[in-house]
Amino acid sequence: MNQSPFRVAIILIVALAGILFAAPNFLPQQVRDSLPGWLPQPGLVLGLDLQGGSHLLLEVDRAGIVAQRLSDVRRDARNVLANQNGIGNLITTDEANNAIYIELTDPTQKEQAISVLQGIQNTINNSMFSAGVGVNELAFGERPDGRLSITLTPDGITQRMSSLVAQSIEVIRSRIDELGTTEPTIQRQGDTRVLVQVPGFGDSTRLKNIVSQTARLTFHMVYPGLTADQAEAQGLPAGTIIVPSQDGGRELLFEDVALGGESLVDAQPSYDAQRAIPVVSFRFDTRGAITFGEITSRNVGQRFAIVLDNTVITAPVIQQPITGGSGQISGNFTTASANDLAVLLRAGALPASLNVIEERTVDASLGADSIQAGFTAGVVASVLVVTFMVIAYGLWGVFANVSLVLNIILIFAALSTLGATLTLPGIAGIVLTIGMAVDANVLIYERMREEQRAGRTPLQAINAGFERAWGTIVDSHLTQLVAAIVLYFMGSGPVQGFAVTLGLGILTSLFTSYTVTSYQVNLWYKRVRPKELKIQHFRFIPDGTKIPFMKISRYVIALSIVMSVISVGAAYFKGFNLGIDFVGGTAIEVQHQGGPADAGRVRELLSGLELGEIQVQGFGTPEDLLIRVQAQEGGQSADQIAVQQVQDALAGDNYEVRRTEAVSGTVSGELAWTGTIAVIIALVCILIYIWFRFEWQFALAAVTTTSHDIIMTIGLFSITGLEFNLSSIAAVLTLVGLSLNETVVVSDRIRENLVKYRKMPLPELIDLSINQTIVRTSLTQFTVLLALVPLVLFGGEALRSFTIAMTFGSLVGMYSSVIVNGPILINFGLKQKTDEELTSKKEKTTDGASV
Known part of the structure; x- marks a missing residue:
């Protein structure tokens, strides 16, 4: 109870900083604009589900990159062999093996051909820290039939894709900036994907066209005197390609690019008054203007094709040399499409094709409804929890409520400082934190009551309550934190938003429930100096309850086995109502x-x-x-x-x-796999932690009871037909933390009593431990339900399956932690420690501490 000035200063500084950093989020925009610059800007960012907007997940087209590179390598090989060195050849492409094969017309030139082909080798280096060191993109060889081979290496393809993603991000950012939107999120995901989120932009179709269209503009000469159909019938002339045109026809073009779109410096939507059609006017840089002038001067009377993404937009006849470095692109444009094409050309071409594999759009009105639903659920949950704590603990409940309010303020302050995005599941995480945050205070208060009943003075009971409850608080919070961390790294989008708020809530709860509450109690005690602590005013289960849990354990275990078999059977035979996340x-x-x-x-x-x-x-x-x-x-x-x-x-x-x-099916399969892996990783991490903190019997029993809860909750999804989606994985992982929270509290008391009552039979000791903690368990569980039920009723349909699963899982978690965990401990061989074992363990601990 001795509060050092340093601790008091820390509490006051953290509380003041939390209020200053959180307050701007609740002020009007004009007030926020006048605030000092050192406050977090732009503060808390609302997710797409709260303000509307579009979400796209783009993936680089690997097949397209390989095909394009094979085409480039084929052209380069033909150029160095035939054009530069006069070596006759016939080149074929094998896309299945990422290779081209070269058959020489004169085999005696093989050594010369091998030598000149080495010159087209390309080394790719994506790291600024490994200058001069890179990956060879090409592998050269010779086939048994004598043909030479050039193959794209796997590492080279991977490095090229990674490089193209980095380039694509910059192009996408330039295009979105041209649209005038605010606060877009453009992030790299892995080596092949780009995440694009644009709040407030509800036209996902237009955004997708703007973002994902390659917009590779090239200029080719049209092959004269031969149509595409004629060429296809009699065989393509060397160095030509057939390209579809925008009007539905086809054109025979020279393969070599006469001029590339990289020479463009400007493109603007315009209007051709003579033809009364929208067009796009463009202008080349100096080098491009010279090249354009030379091409048009040499080819007066010939057709010149403008190709956009492998489609001929227009192919006019060159009437006269064009030396001004500017021109027009005409086609079947509307005013809007001409404007969008100009945006694409100004921003530059994407270096690779991007496929949209996930697309989500939320209307702004739905976002407003989501905010209202989340706000309503939060207010109702807060009022219920705060009121209940005052009813149950009186003045001590007020202490807990002050800590709870500061806890929520600190969550918003941390989110603002980090620039994190608040989503609807994130609001659910905050509401759930409201229910869980009082758990630490309930643990402390119940411990104080026990110490006072054991004959300690009020001051001794207060000190013992905080000190002895701290270890249990840390254990229970860290197990929940493990689940939140796994959710963050294995989840995506809204699930990550839930994980962030839940994780921050757990960390801030550790600070407020212990430090802030102890500070309030200290001030009160110095002022009042009570002779007796009147902590609790209401409880569901009377003190001194002696429920014989172990006597009914065989029936409980049998019931759990039957229910687990039903759940597994329903999952196997009936299956699940899988959401779009998992089925595509x-x-x-x-x-x-x-x-x-x-x-x-x-x-x-x-x-x-x-x-x-x-x-x-x-x-x-x-x-x-x-x-x-x-x-x-x-x-x-x-x-x-x-x-x-x-x-x-x-x-x-x-x-x-x-x-x-x-x-897409690709993403849905990945989400199903990562969701399963997330649950497994969480269980393994928690097993290791509890094994380290307790003993192996406690760890295995905790994982067994938690697995039981997971099976029961998954059975709920199958039997009731609730939609099983990505948020359901978040629900399962969160109830893992809730269930383990209860299990750790009971296990911690069992471990303490194993030392205190060494002669007591193990079943009686487990009964005693459960009865000692069941008052706290019932109160904590009720506060969690007070937070969850408003989410079910007012949180909106988008959270319905998530919150129902959480509510059911929390009840099952309490049931398994109280009744199922004890018998499993006995079956796993938990035994009383002898005096010699306890002495030996104490000596090892002392030796370890002295080292």
């Missing part, structure tokens, strides 16, 4: 304007679209429906067409699209 496809949330939605009518409207399996179900309010469309065979572009078909079919019936999610 498209989910579209629509709202009917002007009355309740008619699911039957919507099914009827969509039945003739021939999009495969379509599910229509109620979602939240009577006006809302959720439409699921299976993944289309044509990939991402076909999925987008399917979404547009659904929107067009429903437009006439006053349905407004509020949210769309499109997930």
